Amino acid sequence: MSSSPTLSLPGGRNAALLQGAGFTAILAALLVVPLTIGNDFVTHIFITMCLMAALSTAWNLVGGFAGQMSLGHGVYYGIGAYAGVILMNMGISPWIGMFAGGLIAMVVGVVISYPCFRLKGPFYSLASIAFLEVFRVLALHFSSLTGGATGLMIPLNLGWTWMVFRERWPSLVIIFGMLLVTLAVAAAVRRSRLGFYLIATRERESAARAAGVQTVRVRLIAVAISSFLCAMLGTFHAMYLTFIEPAAMFSLTFSIQIAMFALIGGLGTVRGPLLGAVLLVPITEWARAVLGASALGLHGFVYGSVLILVVLFMPNGIIGFLSRYAGKQNAEDAAPATTQTDTIKAPAAPLVPPAPDRAGIGADIMRVEHLNKHFGGLHVTRDISFTLREGEILGLIGPNGAGKTTLFNMLSGFLSPDSGSVSLRGPDGKFHTPANPADFAALGMGRTFQIVQPFAAMTVEENIMVGAFYRHHDEKAARESARETAWRMGLGPLLNSEARGLTIGGLKRLEVARVMAMEPRVLLLDEVMAGINQTDVRRAIDLMLSIRDSGVSIIAIEHVMQAVMSLSDRVIVLASGEVIAEGDPRDVVRDPHVIEAYLGKEFADAQA
Numbered sequence: 001m002s003s004s005p006t007l008s009l010p011g012g013r014n015a016a017l018l019q020g021a022g023f024t025a026i027l028a029a030l031l032v033v034p035l036t037i038g039n040d041f042v043t044h045i046f047i048t049m050c051l052m053a054a055l056s057t058a059w060n061l062v063g064g065f066a067g068q069m070s071l072g073h074g075v076y077y078g079i080g081a082y083a084g085v086i087l088m089n090m091g092i093s094p095w096i097g098m099f100a101g102g103l104i105a106m107v108v109g110v111v112i113s114y115p116c117f118r119l120k121g122p123f124y125s126l127a128s129i130a131f132l133e134v135f136r137v138l139a140l141h142f143s144s145l146t147g148g149a150t151g152l153m154i155p156l157n158l159g160w161t162w163m164v165f166r167e168r169w170p171s172l173v174i175i176f177g178m179l180l181v182t183l184a185v186a187a188a189v190r191r192s193r194l195g196f197y198l199i200a201t202r203e204r205e206s207a208a209r210a211a212g213v214q215t216v217r218v219r220l221i222a223v224a225i226s227s228f229l230c231a232m233l234g235t236f237h238a239m240y241l242t243f244i245e246p247a248a249m250f251s252l253t254f255s256i257q258i259a260m261f262a263l264i265g266g267l268g269t270v271r272g273p274l275l276g277a278v279l280l281v282p283i284t285e286w287a288r289a290v291l292g293a294s295a296l297g298l299h300g301f302v303y304g305s306v307l308i309l310v311v312l313f314m315p316n317g318i319i320g321f322l323s324r325y326a327g328k329q330n331a332e333d334a335a336p337a338t339t340q341t342d343t344i345k346a347p348a349a350p351l352v353p354p355a356p357d358r359a360g361i362g363a364d365i366m367r368v369e370h371l372n373k374h375f376g377g378l379h380v381t382r383d384i385s386f387t388l389r390e391g392e393i394l395g396l397i398g399p400n401g402a403g404k405t406t407l408f409n410m411l412s413g414f415l416s417p418d419s420g421s422v423s424l425r426g427p428d429g430k431f432h433t434p435a436n437p438a439d440f441a442a443l444g445m446g447r448t449f450q451i452v453q454p455f456a457a458m459t460v461e462e463n464i465m466v467g468a469f470y471r472h473h474d475e476k477a478a479r480e481s482a483r484e485t486a487w488r489m490g491l492g493p494l495l496n497s498e499a500r501g502l503t504i505g506g507l508k509r510l511e512v513a514r515v516m517a518m519e520p521r522v523l524l525l526d527e528v529m530a531g532i533n534q535t536d537v538r539r540a541i542d543l544m545l546s547i548r549d550s551g552v553s554i555i556a557i558e559h560v561m562q563a564v565m566s567l568s569d570r571v572i573v574l575a576s577g578e579v580i581a582e583g584d585p586r587d588v589v590r591d592p593h594v595i596e597a598y599l600g601k602e603f604a605d606a607q608a
C-alpha cells in the first residue's frame with residue numbers, strides 16, 4: 001500500500017481552508033439533514049454513516065497512522081457489543097458498559113497485538129483475521145454468557161439511561177457525538193508526538209528507532225486507543241440493533257468494510273475515513289433498500305468496484321487526490337521559491353560559518369572495546385577497539401565490505417556484538433553500556449543511514465520534528481525547534497516540501513537535520529557526502545565543522561577523501577573487519593598498508 005499523504009498541504013493555505021470548510025459542512029450535514037427530513041429510513045442511513053465513519057476513523061489509528069493493516073478490528077467492536085449487552089442484562093447502563101467494554105477491548109488489543117507486531121504486511125493482516133475467528137468461536141462456545149449461536153436480545157428498557165429509543169433521532173444524536181469525539185481523538189493524535197512517531201514508524205522503522213522512538217510501544221498505544229473507541233461504538237450499535245449474535249459481531253466482512261472506508265477516503269488522514277463512509281454507505285444502503293433480497297452481496301460489489309477505481313486513479317484516496325489538486329493549484333499561484341524542491345539556492349554567506357573559537361578536544365565520551373561480529377561464517381568485525389573524545393571528529397575509512405556499517409550498527413544499538421562492548425559517558429559523568437537504539441538515543445547518540453531514510457509522506461519540517469520531539473514533547477516547541485534546525489542546515493526554504501521531492505543532497509542534509517534536532521552529544525554520520533556535488537560537499541564540510549564546534553563528537557564514515565582530510569582530527573582505517581591504521585590523517589594516508597588496502601598508489605602519488 002502506498003504511503004498516505006501528509007496532512008499539511010504544501011503551502012496551499014487557501015485550499016486547506018476550503019477543504020476544512022467543506023469537511024465541516026459534510027460533518028454538519030450528517031446531523032442537520034436527517035433531523036430536517038425526519039424520515040426513519042434516511043435517519044437510519046445517516047446513523048450507519050456516522051457509525052462506519054467513526055469505526056473507520058478509530059481503525060485508521062492502527063491501519064493508517066501505524067501502518068498495521070488490521071483486518072480483524074471487528075474483535076473490539078464485538079467485545080464492546082457483548083460487554084454492553086451482558087452488563088445491561090445485569091442492570092448496568094450501557095453508558096457504563098461502553099467504558100467497561102472499552103477497557104476489556106484495550107487489554108485484548110494490547111495482548112494480541114504485542115506478538116503480532118513482529119509480523120509484517122500480509123502476515124499481520126492474516127493474524128488479525130485469525131484472532132477475529134477465535135473470538136467468534138469463543139462467543140459461540142461460552143453460550144451461557146453470550147447466548148451462543150442464538151445470540152442475545154437486550155431488555156427493551158426505553159430511554160436515555162438505557163440508550164434504547166422508539167424513535168431514531170436520539171440514536172443519531174448519540175452516534176454523531178461519538179463520531180465527533182473519535183475525530184477529535186484522531187486529530188489530536190495526528191498533531192501530537194504520538195502521531196508523528198506512528199507515521200515515522202510506518203514510513204521507516206529503523207530511522208524512527210534511531211530518532212529514539214520506541215516503535216513497539218507507540219504502536220501498542222495506538223492499538224489501545226483504537227480498540228477502546230471501537231468497543232464503545234460496538235456497545236452503541238448493539239443498543240441500536242437490540243440484538244447481537246457472534247457471526248454479525250465478529251464478522252470478517254464488517255472488519256474489511258471498516259478498513260475500506262479509510263483506504264478509499266485516505267489512509268492515515270483524519271478526514272479520509274469520514275469521506276469514504278459518506279461516499280459509500282448511502283449508495284449501498286439505498287441499493288439494499290430498493291433492490292431488496294436480489295441485492296444480497298451488492299455492497300461487496302460496490303465497495304470492490306470503488307476500491308479498484310480509487311487504487312487506479314487516486315492511490316492516496318480521496319484526500320490524497322484533493323491535496324494533490326490543491327497543491328497544484330497552489331503551485332500555479334505561489335512564488336516559485338516556495339514550491340521548487342530541487343533547486344536550493346546557495347546563500348551568499350556560508351550556511352553555518354565555523355565558529356572561530358573551537359572548544360577543543362576533551363575527555364573520552366565513547367569507549368569501544370574488542371568488538372567482534374560474525375554473520376554466519378563471515379567474521380565481519382575483528383576485535384575492534386577505539387575511543388572517541390569530546391568535540392572530536394573521527395574519520396572512519398576503508399574499502400567496500402570492510403565492516404564500517406556493521407560497526408556503526410553496533411555503535412548505535414541496531415546490532416548486538418558477539419563479544420565486546422560499547423559504552424557512552426552519560427550526563428552523570430559515568431560510562432553506561434546501552435543495549436538498544438532507544439537506550440543509545442537516551443545517552444545522546446544520533447545516527448544517519450548510508451541509504452537515506454526519509455519519512456517520505458511527511459514534509460521536511462515534519463521529518464525534522466520527529467527528531468525534535470525527542471527533546472520537546474509539546475508540538476509547538478518541537479515545530480519551532482525543527483524550523484530553527486532546518487534554517488541552520490540550509491533547509492529553510494524547503495520546510496513545506498514533501499521529503500520525497502528532495503534531491504539526494506537535500507535528503508542527506510535532511511537526515512543530518514533530523515538527528516541534530518535530537519540535540520545529540522555523539523553523532524554517527526554514514527557517508528553523508530556520497531553522491532552529492534562539489535558545492536554540496538563544501539557545504540557539508542562547513543556544516544560538520546559547525547556541528548563539531550557546537551560541542552558534538554562525530555564519527556564519520558566517508559569515502560570523499562577531500563572531506564576526510566579537511567575534517568578529521570583522527571582517522572581509523574578498517575579493512576576486512578580489522579583496524580589496520582589509526583592516527584593523524586596526514587600520517588594515515590602515507591601508511592603503506594592503507595595505500596595497499598584502500599587508497600591505491602594514485603592517491604599516494606597525488607598527495608606527494
Ligand SMILES: Nc1ncnc2c1ncn2[C@@H]1O[C@H](COP(=O)(O)OP(=O)(O)OP(=O)(O)O)[C@@H](O)[C@H]1O
Nearest residue numbers: 375378380398399400401402403404405406407450
Ligand atoms: N545482515 C547481514 N548478513 C550477512 N552479511 C552481512 C550483513 N550485513 C553486512 N554483511 C556483510 O558484512 C560485510 C561488511 O558489510 P558492511 O556493510 O558493514 O561493510 P561496509 O564497510 O559498510 O561496506 P560499504 O562501504 O560498501 O558500505 C560485507 O561482506 C557484507 O556483505
